[in-house]
Amino acid sequence: MTDAAVAVRGLTKVFPVPFHRQWSRRKPRDIDGQPEGVTSREASYQSVVAVRDLDLRIEPGEVYGLLGPNGSGKSTTLKIILGLVSPTRGQTEIFGRDSSLVESREAVGFLPENPYFYKYLTGEETLRFFGKLCGLSGARLRERADQLLELVGLTNARDRRLSTYSKGMLQRIGLAQALIHEPKLLVLDEPTAGVDPAGSRDIRNLIVDLKRRGITVLLSSHLLAQAQEICDRVGILADGVLVCEGRLEELIAIENQTELVLENASDALVDQIKTLATSSNAKLIARRRSTTTLERLFLDATSEGSNK
Amino acid sequence: MSNETAAITRHRAFSVARVFAITTNTLTELTRLKVFYVLLIFALLLIGSSIFMARLTFQQEFQILKDVSLGAMSIFTSLLAIVATARLIPQDLEDRTVYTILAKPVPRFEYIVGKLTGVLLLLAISTLVMSAMFLAVLYIREQAVLHETLRQMSAAPREQIDDALRAVRSSALNIDIFPGIVIIYLKACLLAALTLFVSTFATTNIFTIVVMVFIYFIGHLQATAREYWLQEHSTGWITHSFLALVALIFPDLQTFNLVDDIVVGAAIPLGLFAKTAVLGIFYTTIYTLLATFVFYGKEL
Amino acid sequence: MMRFAYHAAALRRSVLVLAMVLAFGVMKLPGERALFVQHRQLHFRGVEFNLDLREQLGQLGFIAALSGFRSIVADVLFIQAHVAWERTEWSRVLLLFRQVTTLQPRAILFWDMAAWHMAWNASVAAMNDRTQPRLALRVKAQREYFALGKDFLERGIKNNPEKPQLYETLARLYKEKYKDHASASEFFAKAAALPGAPGYEKRFAAYELSYCEGREREAYQRLRQLYDAGENERLPTLITRLKFLEQKLNIAQDQRIPDEGR
Numbered sequence: 041m042t043d044a045a046v047a048v049r050g051l052t053k054v055f056p057v058p059f060h061r062q063w064s065r066r067k068p069r070d071i072d073g074q075p076e077g078v079t080s081r082e083a084s085y086q087s088v089v090a091v092r093d094l095d096l097r098i099e100p101g102e103v104y105g106l107l108g109p110n111g112s113g114k115s116t117t118l119k120i121i122l123g124l125v126s127p128t129r130g131q132t133e134i135f136g137r138d139s140s141l142v143e144s145r146e147a148v149g150f151l152p153e154n155p156y157f158y159k160y161l162t163g164e165e166t167l168r169f170f171g172k173l174c175g176l177s178g179a180r181l182r183e184r185a186d187q188l189l190e191l192v193g194l195t196n197a198r199d200r201r202l203s204t205y206s207k208g209m210l211q212r213i214g215l216a217q218a219l220i221h222e223p224k225l226l227v228l229d230e231p232t233a234g235v236d237p238a239g240s241r242d243i244r245n246l247i248v249d250l251k252r253r254g255i256t257v258l259l260s261s262h263l264l265a266q267a268q269e270i271c272d273r274v275g276i277l278a279d280g281v282l283v284c285e286g287r288l289e290e291l292i293a294i295e296n297q298t299e300l301v302l303e304n305a306s307d308a309l310v311d312q313i314k315t316l317a318t319s320s321n322a323k324l325i326a327r328r329r330s331t332t333t334l335e336r337l338f339l340d341a342t343s344e345g346s347n348k
Numbered sequence: 349m350s351n352e353t354a355a356i357t358r359h360r361a362f363s364v365a366r367v368f369a370i371t372t373n374t375l376t377e378l379t380r381l382k383v384f385y386v387l388l389i390f391a392l393l394l395i396g397s398s399i400f401m402a403r404l405t406f407q408q409e410f411q412i413l414k415d416v417s418l419g420a421m422s423i424f425t426s427l428l429a430i431v432a433t434a435r436l437i438p439q440d441l442e443d444r445t446v447y448t449i450l451a452k453p454v455p456r457f458e459y460i461v462g463k464l465t466g467v468l469l470l471l472a473i474s475t476l477v478m479s480a481m482f483l484a485v486l487y488i489r490e491q492a493v494l495h496e497t498l499r500q501m502s503a504a505p506r507e508q509i510d511d512a513l514r515a516v517r518s519s520a521l522n523i524d525i526f527p528g529i530v531i532i533y534l535k536a537c538l539l540a541a542l543t544l545f546v547s548t549f550a551t552t553n554i555f556t557i558v559v560m561v562f563i564y565f566i567g568h569l570q571a572t573a574r575e576y577w578l579q580e581h582s583t584g585w586i587t588h589s590f591l592a593l594v595a596l597i598f599p600d601l602q603t604f605n606l607v608d609d610i611v612v613g614a615a616i617p618l619g620l621f622a623k624t625a626v627l628g629i630f631y632t633t634i635y636t637l638l639a640t641f642v643f644y645g646k647e648l
Numbered sequence: 649m650m651r652f653a654y655h656a657a658a659l660r661r662s663v664l665v666l667a668m669v670l671a672f673g674v675m676k677l678p679g680e681r682a683l684f685v686q687h688r689q690l691h692f693r694g695v696e697f698n699l700d701l702r703e704q705l706g707q708l709g710f711i712a713a714l715s716g717f718r719s720i721v722a723d724v725l726f727i728q729a730h731v732a733w734e735r736t737e738w739s740r741v742l743l744l745f746r747q748v749t750t751l752q753p754r755a756i757l758f759w760d761m762a763a764w765h766m767a768w769n770a771s772v773a774a775m776n777d778r779t780q781p782r783l784a785l786r787v788k789a790q791r792e793y794f795a796l797g798k799d800f801l802e803r804g805i806k807n808n809p810e811k812p813q814l815y816e817t818l819a820r821l822y823k824e825k826y827k828d829h830a831s832a833s834e835f836f837a838k839a840a841a842l843p844g845a846p847g848y849e850k851r852f853a854a855y856e857l858s859y860c861e862g863r864e865r866e867a868y869q870r871l872r873q874l875y876d877a878g879e880n881e882r883l884p885t886l887i888t889r890l891k892f893l894e895q896k897l898n899i900a901q902d903q904r905i906p907d908e909g910r
């Protein structure tokens with residue numbers, strides 16, 4: 041059996057709220073009653089449960105989307121997978137190597153959310169710096185930096201300081217630095233945040249291209265339409281809990297429901313369909329304007345999650 | 349372990365190349381911060397102090413030149429060490445550049461060591477530049493005085509002239525100044541490491557700098573507190589434990605002020621120099637280890 | 649009330665760090681103390697920072713002296729003393745030199761200057777003091793300045809026993825101010841015995857001895873030895889003193905040194 045690209049088992053992360061902030065915050069925000077998987081000791085003090093008992097398994101070659109509203113624990117999960125934050129409980133692995141080990145990071149490239157690099161370095165210097173951190177050097181490093189600058193379309197800006205880069209350019213140099221050592225797994229935290237539609241499309245195409253080359257991608261997003269286009273599987277987080285997960289088509293399809301999308305349908309026609317349905321033992325349960333299916337799923341799932 | 353894992357290149361627990369990358373990056377960062385303005389102030393001080401000395405004898409002049417230069421060197425390197433180091437890691441945490449670095453296969457230890465080495469390199473460069481400036485001024489003044497002496501004594505016998513010239517030379521430069529400068533550098537190194545340690549748990553840069561300035565002053569008194577603690581037993585227990593705390597927590601910075609005595613002609617034995625240097629390196633290492641330990645436990 | 653319990657882990661870590669700092673503190677103590685003792689032996693760090701010094705220097709000077717500015721503070725005070733001397737403010741010169749030498753006890757120059765200002769400059773000024781009509785009091789003031797100069801030199805020697813310069817100045821003080829040739833000779837000899845002493849110290853010690861009643865024979869032997877050491881030592885004063893002693897001690901003609909200009 042091959043190792044999963046990413047394996048997360050029973051992951052819980054509780055952030056303590058620093059003393060000085062506790063004074064201004066009377067009530068614990070997250071914990072009403074006793075959530076499962078969190079002991080009474082943890083729950084009874086002021087703290088934030090960012091991730092709760094999370095299990096994930098991402099197979100090599102997959103593009104996995106971690107979706108969820110703001111503050112649902114996406115970034116925290118990704119940081120734990122990269123060993124930047126230590127889990128309160130549970131385990132994460134990259135290609136079978138525990139995230140707490142430095143060597144687990146050899147096979148992974150990471151783009152943090154709102155990446156910020158040393159602004160006194162030029163684009164090329166940035167790539168060379170991160171390349172050196174990955175053990176690259178000499179001609180190989182130079183070649184790789186050239187390739188990546190080309191790939192993300194920053195060849196013209198290679199000698200400019202990052203302080204002069206736009207947000208979209210920073211995002212692209214961030215992507216390039218994540219790819220510098222040809223990782224087998226790419227972890228992207230909101231790769232298209234703050235990037236214009238054309239830029240988003242480029243990044244999306246890039247991810248599709250990487251997938252074709254066999255690279256596993258784990259990305260977080262709250263832009264559902266995009267996730268829908270590129271992800272093989274998605275998991276939806278709400279308040280740190282994975283509320284549903286699966287292949288997109290499967291999630292979107294509700295097995296015992298069929299949705300009809302009609303154009304120019306009169307009320308009379310709809311009433312007719314309704315009677316027809318009742319006569320054949322079916323029931324019309326909703327009648328509404330169509331929405332993006334994933335978005336509906338998303339809203340349903342997350343509202344369900346926070347009602348738990 | 350699967351085949352796939354085995355295919356990944358073996359990770360090196362410590363890589364000089366990675367540390368070096370972080371070091372050069374830190375050095376670049378620091379030079380862009382224009383910390384080298386300190387050197388300019390030093391140069392101005394050198395020139396300024398010579399205005400004072402117009403009416404003094406050459407012995408007095410040389411001594412004051414040496415005192416001012418080496419005293420300023422000691423203060424400036426210490427100040428540079430504190431100010432340059434204080435913001436190094438907090439800045440990276442705040443800008444989240446540390447995420448991108450530590451998401452690469454870089455052990456946190458290497459990150460800390462790389463950063464510190466960057467500062468130490470900066471300090472070395474500054475110390476060298478200041479020493480060069482100082483030696484140049486001293487040399488120019490020495491030549492001028494020698495010239496003057498020769499002119500005044502042109503009628504005197506050979507032996508007396510030689511005597512006079514020897515007196516000028518010996519009061520200008522004594523070789524013991526160089527180990528003194530090395531010790532100044534090591535003091536700055538230990539302060540940098542200590543600042544790094546403080547900055548790993550401080551909440552703001554200002555806090556770090558204030559704490560370090562405090563440590564700097566107390567550190568110069570540590571020896572007095574320590575000896576009092578270990579020799580006087582008549583004090584009350586509160587005073588006693590306070591002195592003990594000072595002695596244990598703070599470094600003895602006074603030990604590193606050898607130049608004060610060297611400048612006025614005290615010869616420094618090799619053993620004393622070596623022991624002081626070892627103590628400096630020991631402090632630096634320990635504070636680096638402590639900084640690393642705190643950094644490992646840090647939630648980024 | 650604050651709730652510490654949740655932070656147990658963080659707290660445990662902080663306590664651990666503190667424990668490590670203290671453990672390191674215990675580890676470093678022997679090294680620090682050994683160095684301290686060696687500094688003492690070598691007369692490094694001649695200054696003890698105590699309340700006395702703080703009173704002398706004032707708060708600001710004290711803090712500056714503590715933080716690596718010690719020699720610079722000493723220089724500043726020295727320059728002030730220089731200015732005070734130009735204005736012939738003798739009590740101020742004395743005060744400033746006390747501070748200077750306390751701060752920088754290894755600086756021969758400062759002790760030397762302090763003694764010179766007291767025993768040579770201030771004493772002369774006291775003797776010529778027109779505001780004091782009574783001679784006895786002027787002489788008394790003069791003697792006091794001699795003593796102050798001597799005191800500076802003695803303390804300077806205690807702090808720098810391995811350097812010949814201060815012994816020499818003290819010898820000059822005895823010779824020129826106290827007319828105490830025995831003591832002058834003693835200190836010239838002490839200077840001569842130290843490494844790095846100029847060649848004339850030995851001669852001067854012998855000259856001074858030649859003025860001492862009852863020690864002429866000893867002086868004669870020393871001068872003769874120097875004379876025999878070579879052409880370099882045969883300076884006019886040496887020859888004059890030697891001839892004087894030959895006369896006084898009735899040295900046999902054939903053992904006397906040859907006459908000048910032969």
Ligand SMILES: Nc1ncnc2c1ncn2[C@@H]1O[C@H](COP(=O)(O)OP(=O)(O)OP(=O)(O)O)[C@@H](O)[C@H]1O
Pocket residue numbers: 055056057088089090108109110111112113114115116117153262647648
């Ligand atoms: N360092 C921290 N200290 C305390 N609480 C934290 C910390 N980091 C995150 N949290 C909390 O953990 C929860 C999850 O945060 P996280 O950043 O993972 O959310 P997210 O899903 O990435 O949100 P977004 O879409 O806004 O990026 C939030 O409630 C946040 O306040």
Ligand SMILES: [Mg+2]
Pocket residue numbers: 114115116153229
């Ligand atoms: Mg996020």
